[in-house]
Amino acid sequence: MVPGQRVGGDAPALALRGLAKRFGDKIAVAGIDLDVAAGSFFGLLGPNGAGKTTSLSMAVGLLRPDAGAAYVQGHDVWADPLEAKRLLGVLPDGVRMFDRLNGRELLGYTGLLRGMAPDEIDARARDLLDVLGLVDAGQTLVVDYSAGMRKKIGLACALLHAPRVLVLDEPFEAVDPVSAALIRDILQRYVHGGGTVIFSSHVMQVVERLCSHVAILADGHIKTVGTLDEVRGGRDLEDVFVEVVGGRTATGQELSWL
Numbered sequence: 001m002v003p004g005q006r007v008g009g010d011a012p013a014l015a016l017r018g019l020a021k022r023f024g025d026k027i028a029v030a031g032i033d034l035d036v037a038a039g040s041f042f043g044l045l046g047p048n049g050a051g052k053t054t055s056l057s058m059a060v061g062l063l064r065p066d067a068g069a070a071y072v073q074g075h076d077v078w079a080d081p082l083e084a085k086r087l088l089g090v091l092p093d094g095v096r097m098f099d100r101l102n103g104r105e106l107l108g109y110t111g112l113l114r115g116m117a118p119d120e121i122d123a124r125a126r127d128l129l130d131v132l133g134l135v136d137a138g139q140t141l142v143v144d145y146s147a148g149m150r151k152k153i154g155l156a157c158a159l160l161h162a163p164r165v166l167v168l169d170e171p172f173e174a175v176d177p178v179s180a181a182l183i184r185d186i187l188q189r190y191v192h193g194g195g196t197v198i199f200s201s202h203v204m205q206v207v208e209r210l211c212s213h214v215a216i217l218a219d220g221h222i223k224t225v226g227t228l229d230e231v232r233g234g235r236d237l238e239d240v241f242v243e244v245v246g247g248r249t250a251t252g253q254e255l256s257w258l
């Protein structure tokens with residue numbers, strides 16, 4: 001039995017074992033191993049095209065890996081999807097929503113798919129729309145939402161069934177600062193209450209402020225992983241990130257014609 005398959009209280013919230021994906025000649029994810037302990041606030045960092053979305057999509061059962069496995073509290077996401085997905089709340093990036101529903105209907109539909117009772121769905125939907133500042137948008141079709149509003153209704157859908165593990169792809173992208181502060185607060189309270197959050201981001205300040213643990217992904221490989229302090233090593237996270245991913249620095253000569 002591999003460690004990720006341990007079921008029970010001491011199982012990692014999320015364990016990835018040799019997860020790999022290729023698109024044609026492009027190796028998007030090169031066989032990654034990762035353990036996220038329950039109760040962690042885990043930030044997945046990486047430059048554009050590093051493989052973050054591909055990794056998270058495979059980890060939550062949205063994209064079938066070419067090789068490897070993913071376990072949520074010991075339940076194999078692909079072999080035992082019902083139990084794994086019961087524990088999971090997911091905010092995917094770029095996955096089409098049922099956007100011809102309004103916000104309230106989308107939450108209602110999500111709750112019914114989750115097997116929740118209609119009264120409970122109504123009460124929680126009301127709370128979530130209120131907290132996320134979407135009450136007025138409750139009657140608006142999701143197709144007419146702004147990018148930030150779509151993120152927020154997606155987050156509401158992920159939270160609705162009170163999952164134990166949240167996997168959020170770029171939850172702060174396109175969200176205004178007031179909403180971002182609110183989402184940070186909700187997620188911090190969720191982790192203090194024993195939940196686990198794994199999220200991808202490009203925003204170092206958010207990761208430094210929130211995360212207990214960090215991994216940096218580049219070219220489909222995990223380059224470094226550990227507690228925030230271990231990864232930072234007493235430096236700015238941004239400096240570590242640029243060094244780890246091999247970023248170029250400006251010479252001042254770029255686009256001289258501009």
Ligand SMILES: Nc1ncnc2c1ncn2[C@@H]1O[C@H](COP(=O)(O)OP(=O)(O)OP(=O)(O)O)[C@@H](O)[C@H]1O
Nearest residue numbers: 023026027028046047048049050051052053054055
């Ligand atoms: N459906 C697909 N078909 C072909 N190539 C893909 C597909 N999805 C992802 N890729 C490629 O796989 C690599 C990893 O993409 P991925 O979206 O996982 O990166 P990312 O780290 O999430 O990037 P970003 O920060 O820009 O969102 C990229 O080179 C991308 O072009």
